[in-house]
Amino acid sequence: MDLEDLKARLPREAAARVRSLKQSGETLTAILDASGLDAAARNALEREAHSALAGAPGVGEVRVALMADKAEQPARTGPVIVAVGSGKGGVGKSTLTANLAVALARAGRKVGLVDADVYGPSQPTLLDTEGQRPRAEGDKLVPVMSRFGVPMLSMGHLVEPGKALAWRGPMASGAFGQLVDAIWGDVEVILLDLPPGTGDVQITMLQKHKPAGAVIVSTPQDLALIDAQRAAQLFEQGKVPIIGLVENMAGYVCPHCGETSDPFGRGGAQAAAEQAGIPFLGRIPLSLSVRQASDAGTPPAAGEGEDAAPFSAIAARVGEWLDRRTG
């Protein structure tokens, strides 16, 4: 087997961290860059790499060595950040973030949410915390508690509703820092609703508060898929591992006859994800009740209806990813 084939056996995240792969006789030595990982994630990386390479044809012994950038900051303590991004607006990124947070909380995770969409914050509406104000303790904010068990912070909690924020980049990123560096208590994972798009604001946010992973949302339309690929590139450039892609607004289920139609095509996001080697996390149907419940501040993921199921399935996939990460 040549070295490229061996590398291809590695999980995507481990493959992206390969700095050297050498075979001498039957001994294969892999050096992986473990920068930014805490002890548990390093162990998991080493284990995964070892088991993926062991048993490959022609390989007797596998040695995995981890290296890290010496100048690196100590690994972040505090909550792990999972970013939710999209290449363009209106694909349902905020809806997914809110419902994913609720579904993760229902599954017993200690999850918080930061609405980084400082220009058009919608999370206070989605999670029914409009009008609430976070307290400050010292120079830090204390998140607002939503009635769905998800503590959260949004620019929408700090400014008058409906007032567009005409802030320039540096002010927006300063405000964003306040939302992330808040008093999160026992929260283990923060979902970060990024502003739509792949511009400077997103890049600054990713650099300042490096997420442990990212979820990309797309609709099945061709154009949205091209944008989703752009979002994937943004995360890859920032060395943020991609947890996977979610297809939103898939097949419309007619509320009258129950028949499913596919106004935007079907399966496009899944095919695009597979082509790009990105895990596919699931699809959320286009449904009037999803929109109505979201607008009313009652996230479908909090209910018992069929609208809740796709969100809890996707939350389970994200939960598995988080568990794998911490070993």
Ligand SMILES: Nc1ncnc2c1ncn2[C@@H]1O[C@H](COP(=O)(O)OP(=O)(O)OP(=O)(O)O)[C@@H](O)[C@H]1O
């Ligand atoms: N699966 C769905 N079925 C029906 N409507 C949906 C679905 N997902 C989202 N929507 C609706 O689409 C609109 C856009 O959703 P949302 O605000 O979540 O998108 P976004 O990508 O965060 O957009 P923005 O660019 O405003 O941040 C909202 O009215 C929302 O209720």
